Amino acid sequence: MGIRRSVGVAGAALVMTATGAALAPSASAAQSDCPRSYVCVWDNSDFSGEPRWKSQGNLSNLRSTTGMSIVxxxxxxxxxxxxxxxxxWSGGQWATGCLHFPPDSNAHRFTGGGTITMNSAVWGGEC
Structure with a gap:
């Protein structure tokens, strides 16, 4: 899975690409809280509790001040x-990525201060 980030630096945009993402130990356990054939998003960065949003369709404009997790x-x-x-993120940084379905790597978490907005989570073809 690739992640693309844009971070503002002195008025210019710096683009970084990172490969791979470590999953929280509880990410696989969270799958049991996410029905099969759904995308689920938690209002925290550790997949704890029930997902706040879940859908068999696309999701957009989700906001959290305590981090986010997606499966x-x-x-x-x-x-x-x-x-x-x-x-x-509320500071203007952004990231994009793609999640496979199980049993491949299918979860990611987002942390950072301020508000995090998931602009979109859209179903599509191969990453």
């Missing part, structure tokens, strides 16, 4: 089984 618990459906996400 793609989808099933194989060529052209529509991966989740493309975009988040923005």
């Amino acid at each position: 793609n618990n989808g099933t194989s459906d060529p052209g529509a089984d991966h989740i493309y996400w975009r988040v923005t």
Whole structure:
């Protein structure tokens, strides 16, 4: 999974690409709280409790001040089984990425101060 970030530096944009993402130990346990064929988003960065948002469709404009966690618990459906996400932090930084469906890497967490907005979580084809 690739992540693209934009961080403002003295009026200019710096773009960084990071590969791979460590999952919280509780990410796989969180899958049990996310129904099969759904994308689920938690209002925290540690997948704890019930997901605040869950859908078999696309999600947009989700906001949290305590971090976010996302799980793609989808099933194989060529052209529509991966989740493309975009988040923005209140400071203007943003990141994009794509989550596979299980058993591949299918979860990510977002931390940082201020408000985090998940601009979109959209179903699509292969990452």
